[in-house]
Amino acid sequence: MIPRINRIHHIAIICSDYNRSRHFYTKVLGFVVLAEVYRAERDSWKLDLQVGDQYQIELFSFPDPPARPSRPEAAGLRHLAFEVDNIDDAVAAVQSHNVPVEPIRVDEFTGKRFTFFADPDGLPIEFYGR
The missing domain is CATH 3.10.180.10 (2,3-Dihydroxybiphenyl 1,2-Dioxygenase, domain 1)
Structure with a gap:
């Protein structure tokens, strides 16, 4: 049996500087803010951004997230x-x-x-x- 997958629901991104990334995704790329919440127990922001009319990005902040290698061609999201x-x-x-x-x-x-x-x-x- 194979699951029936309809579409990508969202893409989650963890950022190291919430204000800088919020500015980039809303002012530089122009994504619309759907919701923004601060989760005090995690010292974390979550920003839901609309991409087109079907997708969304969830932008998260956490204190001191570890860097993720992306080049040269690290495994994972390219x-x-x-x-x-x-x-x-x-x-x-x-x-x-x-x-x-x-x-x-x-x-x-x-x-x-x-x-x-x-x-x-x-x-x-x-x-x-x-």
Whole structure:
């Protein structure tokens, strides 16, 4: 028997500096805040962010989270990819916030344009053209 999976419900990200990451995901990437709670017993914030009309990111803060290796090609989540209508406009938007972005490349299999940058904790994020 195989479970029937409908869709991805959310993506959870733990950040090291809540205010810096909150700013990045809401002001740089423009995600809408759905809910924000502080859990005093864990000294932890949880921020629910709307991504498009179907997905959400849960942004968590915890005191002194350990760093997670992401490069070179560490096991685990490789990167988070967001489809954009216009990759040039999307790159210009994040660069206007002084976020370094890699040069745009072309996917050899799909012919689509894509590029990478990082969130404040170094999580690789990809913009993938529509």
